[in-house]
Amino acid sequence: MNKSWIAVASAEHVRRGRAEGFMQVCHGKAGPLRRLRPGDRVVYYSPTVTFGGKDRLQAFTALGAVRAGEPYPFDMGGGFVPFRRDVDWLAVGQASILPLLARLELTAGKKNWGYAFRFGLLEISAADMDLIAAAMQAAAIAPD
Template identity: 65%
Template sequence: MADWIAVASAEHVEIGRRLGFMQVGHGKGAPLKRLHAGDRVAYYSPVRVFGGKDFCQAFTAVGTVRDERVYQGDMGGGFQPFRRDVDWFDAQEAPIRPLLESLAFIDGKTNWGYAFRFGLLKVSADDMDVIAAAMRANVPVDA
């Protein structure tokens, strides 16, 4: 089992939460193939709306990858992004700033956003536990 952070706007994360899937990198398939069933994933949302300037800077979802299937969905307008199904936990949004000192993948407080530049990053189980606790995630016993 591995732990991952994906990056997307809060608006896009909410769509995925509601429908039980995740997407990364504007619908690219290759990054999703790095994940496996049972892996934990948390979303970090730098902004509320894609392309907007209303900062969110919070973890907005956390769950486990359901199976090994990567597939294309239909978002309309010819956009067919690749997805993975995720079982999302009940959780609350958690701002990142109070967590900066506790997260090992963050190298200093000055350029902390740099860690998220590729849209999907592997993190330690300890970091994921910090994030899930901050989100008050209701993690099932078998997760």
């Protein structure tokens, strides 16, 4: 059975990954990407528009399914070689997390709901993924 994941990155970084068909997490570390399997569902949560910015967004910004293959290094220049994983991204809208906080199993009843996102990649329930996908106006990617 496929799993569902939330990855965390600024919206500007997510836009690049969507355009080029990949994802990166945790400043390019390979380990977290190795937890993903082909067919797993992934949604990006973007706390900000720009990396390190104060431009709060707090929205889900991309939704897709992990492709077959392993994480691979990609030389971005300047000595930065992060690991990536290929993803089939869906055409979806952006959705604020704020109206979903009380409904998501991950955040319901939690005052410090954002703490879990600090880890950069976290597994969520299929029900939470379906709720997020609906908010993004996408047909939910059905788990196996």
